[in-house]
Amino acid sequence: MFTKVVNTRAGVSGKHEFKATLVRRGAMIGANATIDCGVELGAYCFIDAGVVVTKDVPAFALVVGKPARRIGWMSHTGERFGPDLVCPRTSQRYVESGPDRLQPIE
Numbered sequence: 001m002f003t004k005v006v007n008t009r010a011g012v013s014g015k016h017e018f019k020a021t022l023v024r025r026g027a028m029i030g031a032n033a034t035i036d037c038g039v040e041l042g043a044y045c046f047i048d049a050g051v052v053v054t055k056d057v058p059a060f061a062l063v064v065g066k067p068a069r070r071i072g073w074m075s076h077t078g079e080r081f082g083p084d085l086v087c088p089r090t091s092q093r094y095v096e097s098g099p100d101r102l103q104p105i106e
Contacts, residue, residue, distance in 0.1 A: 042060065044076045051063055
């Protein structure tokens with residue numbers, strides 16, 4: 001479910017509070033997840049079922065909980081990374097290039 005306004009209330013017009021929500025390529029959203037307006041879901045991130053996303057999700061992040069928190073990383077093929085950050089399916093290597101930032105090694 002995507003929210004449309006920052007502070008949703010029945011009977012109150014909130015059209016002036018609309019914010020864009022950006023879903024990047026390959027993002028996976030589980031059933032019954034709630035995505036607040038104005039956030040960005042990074043490329044190939046994985047949003048677990050029932051999660052409440054209240055802030056931006058980095059590319060390749062695996063998030064769970066209410067509110068969402070990152071517990072790991074996922075590859076572009078949908079495989080969960082181990083500590084070595086190598087995709088189990090393709091053997092593509094990734095590196096953490098900053099806090100909450102992952103990128104493939106070319």
